[in-house]
Amino acid sequence: MNVPVEALWALLCDSRMTVPHRSPLFRLGLPRPVECRLPDGDGGVGQQRECRAEGGSVLQEITVWEPPVRLEFRMVRTNLVHRWFFDTIVEEFRLAPVDASTTRVTRTTLGRIKPRFYLMCPLFKLGLRQVHRFVYRNWASA
Secondary structure (H helix, E strand, O other): OOOOHHHHHHHHHEEEOOOOOOOHHHHOOOOOEEEEEOOOOOOOOOOEEEEEEOOEEEEEEEEEEEOOOEEEEEEEEEOOHHHHOEEEEEEEEEEEEEEOOEEEEEEEEEEEEOHHHHHHHHHHHHHHHHHHHHHHHHHHHO
């Protein structure tokens, strides 16, 4: 991304999603992200990260905090639709500066789907990709 590593780290901790969405999946009910923030103001292992979407939110516990290069967290609870399908979701961001104004971002999402929804994995993967692309477009425009 054409964003310096320190600025991208700040967006992981506090960002609002204002760029118009393009995906028809949001019109079909995929929760569109609105903002992510650290509700306690400071980050760190054991602290919380909250991401709000249209229709609900996800509360996450930070499990790895290595500013400005690595952030990992796990879902603690959510009232969004995916609460019915996933037992757990763990996400990791790795940021690597390419130069002073560009950062390579690697995002890994691991989810444990409830067994009765296993055949829906391709749909979940598509939905997560749309959400992540939407967030990246917002970060690129920040």
